[in-house]
Amino acid sequence: PTSTYPINSRKWGESEKLPSNLLTALSIAKDIEVQLDFHQQLWLIDYLQYCWKEFLCDHNWLLKLEDAKNSLLKMASPRLVWEVLLFPD
Secondary structure (H helix, E strand, O other), X not given: OOOOOHHHOOOOOOOOOOOOOHHHHHHHHHHHHHHOOHHHHHHXXXXXXXXXXXXXXXXXXXXXXXXXXXXXXXXXXXXXXXXHHHOOO
């Protein structure tokens, strides 16, 4: 069975890689928006920032995470925030 917590799902979380295709990114964004409340989503962004800063040192991704957090705090649509964040480059 697949975990109901999106970060541990089969779609994402098995590795530090971001989703590689649009459908996976959209699916993860939906899971996060549906399963986590506002404060949990902010916590998830903080956690991802910590992980990427400590282990991967990807400055561009850190900026995207900060933009996502600021958008959530400005009450942007959570689903849209996660979709934009997770879209493959």
